[in-house]
Amino acid sequence: MTFAKDERAGLCELLSEVGPDAPTLCGDWTTHDLAAHLWIRETDPVGAPGILAKPLAGLTERRMAEAKSRWSYAELVERVGNGPARFSVFSFPGVDEPANTTEFFIHHEDVRRAGDHPAGPRDLGDEVEDWMWRRLKLLGRAFFRRAPVGVVLERTPLAGSGDGDSDGEPETIRAQNGTRIVTVVGKPSELVIFANGRTGVADVKLVGEQDAIDALLTTDLSV
DSSP states (O other): OOHHHHHHHHHHHHHHHHOTTOBOSSTTOBHHHHHHHHHHHHHOTTTGGGGTOGGGHHHHHHHHHHHHHHSOHHHHHHHHHHOOOTTSGGGSTTTHHHHHHHHHHHHHHHHHTOSSSOOOOOOOOHHHHHHHHHHHHHHHHHHTTTOSSEEEEEEOOOTTSOSSSTTSOOOEEEEEOOSSEEEEEEOHHHHHHHHTTOTTTOOOEEESOHHHHHHHHTSOOOO
């Protein structure tokens, strides 16, 4: 599957189109900040650890600021589009798909769905949706580890595939245990968007008691 490469190219094209000051769904980041983040993540071994390690977040922010001052926005976008440097772990064979598919998809949507006129969901095709579902099976519990209620992910059937599995039941993933259950229903790609903290823009249906839904929606699901 080449979806990670396609999303990298599509995101960079969109970044070039909207310019450095466009909003994103990444807090108060502009598209310039997002481009710097993507470059740091793949290329800067000093700044990258702070993306996941909160105590080092200040260092990452400084490295992002340095990258923005060192190169123009257009140069940063071009560097991201060219892919990781040869010494980067992201350049190793077999790393691109598991490490970058979700990353570039989510950030592509962070730009597409931001602003006053957000774009809607895309038709990504069965292969991509199947990949996203497998990803949710692997990481669902990690995504929803902070959820104060039980979470079940329910996949809407693909076009022409029937109503669910071989028994006619919808495909589900138990992502978090709890006495109060919220079922999140949608295409796998939209469930991935929801699971990555973009709960306000994901095209999903939430089923459950309203207080449980409210508790889930107020939980910080960002990685």
